[in-house]
Amino acid sequence: MTGLLEGKRVCVTGASAGIGRAVAIGCARHGADVAVNFGSDRQGADSAVAEIEALGRKGVAIQGDVAEPESATRFIDGAVAELGGVDIFVNNAGICPFHSFLDMPTEVFERTMRVNMHGAYFMVQAAANQMVKQGDGGSIIAMSSISALVGGEFQTHYTPTKAGVLSLMQSTAVALGKHGIRCNALLPGTILTDINKDDLADGEKREYMERRVPLGRLGRPEDMVGPTVFLASDELAGYVTGAALLVDGGMFVNLQ
Numbered sequence: 001m002t003g004l005l006e007g008k009r010v011c012v013t014g015a016s017a018g019i020g021r022a023v024a025i026g027c028a029r030h031g032a033d034v035a036v037n038f039g040s041d042r043q044g045a046d047s048a049v050a051e052i053e054a055l056g057r058k059g060v061a062i063q064g065d066v067a068e069p070e071s072a073t074r075f076i077d078g079a080v081a082e083l084g085g086v087d088i089f090v091n092n093a094g095i096c097p098f099h100s101f102l103d104m105p106t107e108v109f110e111r112t113m114r115v116n117m118h119g120a121y122f123m124v125q126a127a128a129n130q131m132v133k134q135g136d137g138g139s140i141i142a143m144s145s146i147s148a149l150v151g152g153e154f155q156t157h158y159t160p161t162k163a164g165v166l167s168l169m170q171s172t173a174v175a176l177g178k179h180g181i182r183c184n185a186l187l188p189g190t191i192l193t194d195i196n197k198d199d200l201a202d203g204e205k206r207e208y209m210e211r212r213v214p215l216g217r218l219g220r221p222e223d224m225v226g227p228t229v230f231l232a233s234d235e236l237a238g239y240v241t242g243a244a245l246l247v248d249g250g251m252f253v254n255l256q
């Protein structure tokens with residue numbers, strides 16, 4: 001453990017599985033106490049908390065559908081009650097129900113917007129209000145995507161939310177700079193998690209995606225920990241705000 005986040009209080013949304021879970025546990029490994037938001041997977045959240053506590057840190061799981069604006073204040077208030085405050089907020093929860101464009105069901109479009117975009121807005125707003133109240137700055141990190149920059153045939157409802165989250169970090173960096181709060185976006189490439197399990201079950205598609213990555217493999221949730229800790233750490237990234245960091249094994253720059 002390096003202690004880069006020693007004594008920090010971290011909140012992560014959608015941390016019962018995938019990237020959020022790896023990031024929550026990774027922050028604890030670097031010395032932070034961590035509040036874990038989860039939607040419905042209590043078992044996943046409880047086991048993430050158990051791993052955080054096994055590292056000697058405080059962990060707490062708080063349920064809430066991020067699409068509901070009131071989940072945001074409930075999560076942040078719960079984290080304050082259990083951990084004493086919030087120094088670092090990671091907006092991670094997201095969905096990507098792959099679907100073709102011309103027959104996109106309205107409810108799939110609207111749910112994706114509400115979880116990924118509205119959820120991010122209200123969560124970030126609640127976290128920022130708490131950080132402003134504490135008066136000691138903070139770091140907000142949003143899981144955007146390579147999909148903020150490029151399109152996807154079956155992601156027409158999803159990619160705009162990831163561009164929106166990137167834009168949210170740019171505007172909140174401007175709005176919150178005077179409070180010493182840094183806001184940055186991480187742009188993962190393709191990371192193997194439940195979100196793309198069905199899509200990548202197609203062997204041909206998976207091989208195509210792998211071939212696009214100069215580093216020769218798709219990502220793992222753990223690949224997102226270092227970049228998150230970097231942006232979270234005042235020591236390493238104290239003058240970094242409004243930035244976007246691709247974490248994609250080089251996929252984006254690989255034209256031919």
Ligand SMILES: NC(=O)C1=CN([C@@H]2O[C@H](COP(=O)(O)OP(=O)(O)OC[C@H]3O[C@@H](n4cnc5c(N)ncnc54)[C@H](O)[C@@H]3O)[C@@H](O)[C@H]2O)C=CC1
Nearest residue numbers: 014016017018019039065066093094145190191193194195
């Ligand atoms: N896996 C990938 O290739 C990439 C993922 N991302 C982003 O990373 C984030 C995490 O995704 P993954 O870990 O890959 O997916 P995942 O499906 O493994 O994890 C998503 C997490 O969000 C939670 N969640 C979903 N809807 C929720 C809701 N309404 N309220 C509370 N929690 C909710 C899930 O329970 C789960 O814990 C998402 O925002 C996704 O868009 C971005 C680029 C690439």
Ligand SMILES: C[C@H](O)[C@@H]1OC(=O)[C@H](O)[C@@H]1O
Nearest residue numbers: 096145147189190195196
């Ligand atoms: C769900 C996709 O596999 C994943 O999500 C993204 O944001 C990128 O498009 C990845 O490929």
